[in-house]
Amino acid sequence: MTTPTIGRLRVKGATLHYEVRGRGPLLLLIPGGTGGAASFDGIVDDLATEYTVATYDPRGMSRSTLDDPEAEQRVADHADDAFRMLELLSPAEPARVLGVSSGAIVALHLVTAHPECVERVVAHEPPMVEVLPDAPEHRVLIARVQETFRTQGLMPAMAVFAAGLKKDDNTSEPKAETGTEAEAEAEVKLPPQAAARAEQTMANLPYFVGRIVPSFMSYVPDLHRLEALSDRLVLACGQDSRGELPYRPAALLAERFGIELQRFPGGHTGLTTHPAEFAACLRKALHTFARP
Template identity: 75%
Template structure:
């Protein structure tokens, strides 16, 4: 895979690191969790055979430093960052956008506020729990995560969060279909912070990504989770723009909370819910199949 061209974009309150590869119409990939641009390394090369692919580290993550490290994070601000990247890299025509998890929330906001800049959005498991009938339960979960984070730190807060995601998904799935994963999901993060077994040394790239994941965990749990999972998308606006919207879930995510908002919105809007390979982190666990289906979905 050809190394990407890198750049920096100054935005209000931050400096964004972005990467560009390939040729053709612009495809902006918005990461979730703590993964940043690196979370798309497994699919960006194949996508770049058909598109100019842009990836980036969201503000506050990895190489995209905040002016104020303690600043609260808002979906609207992150969506404006994505818009600035579109204006920089595709000023003359609408772009295609893919968002994963918290990045999918950003993509929904971008579509509803600047539809003229977006030709098609694929939103994979956006955890917009405020659209769900049992939203109050998930607000309580976020409150418990914040309290645990303040009193005990990021790893205990992550454990509370992961347990809540598992329990929160059962409401819409028949018990026979619910299979508890061997490890609780560490997201909406893009990649769970897993330590290798003793004596096993990770390859340099994997080790760097694991280090980045762990370094970003306090920021993600402390500010992205409460700020983003409290966001309510404009459902009426999404209905008016449904011809540009693809709602997607992982095939293996049934029975988990991150699956439910996309499934609920797809049913409410009367559009197909597209199932991608793997679960919430399918772009990491099944990159070839994930990228292939994403290309098909963007062309549809």
């Protein structure tokens, strides 16, 4: 991999670790789950041939530290962190942004809060369950995950969470990829760098399950604001995750806003399992935006 320029950005309540590669217009990559900046290792060099690519560890993850380790986590604060990155790295020009999973929720809040700073947002499978017609069922899931975490521990809670993300067992559609990036990586024997990344991902899991999941999956977006900005939105899903919970919000919003749902390779963890193909689809999405 290309050696990045590494920096530290002081924000309200946290200090963020970030990395920058390449030259050109700014492309900010907002990670989801527990992977941090390292989750983009498979695509940053490819993208850095055309863009100044910035990645970072979200507050509380990996190398980005919280002033108060017990602080409540809010989507708005994470989106403000992304805004501070844009202010620092592209103060004069609007940037392109990719957010994946919980990072896609951050990206969508970012564009509604600071549309002047964002030229285009690619949101890959944001698990915004509050937009779904069966949202009450998913509130029960979130509560069950938290109760399991409190009473039985991390891995039983993760099992409940992963099961809740899968499609209805009665569907006739093929089984797709589910679970965390760490689970996807654990399915194969990893080289040392990837093994270290998976270890860090697992270390972030308690924070993710205890703080990020309940807050982010309870987030209610401003749908009218998003619709007004839909000319700069790319809503994307994994081609193998149709019917799974993280797939459904983006599909629903694309239909509501009258924009074409973009299908990326793999499932929810396609960034990890199909990096070259994922990067190619991202490049295309950043260059073109087709309405049906």
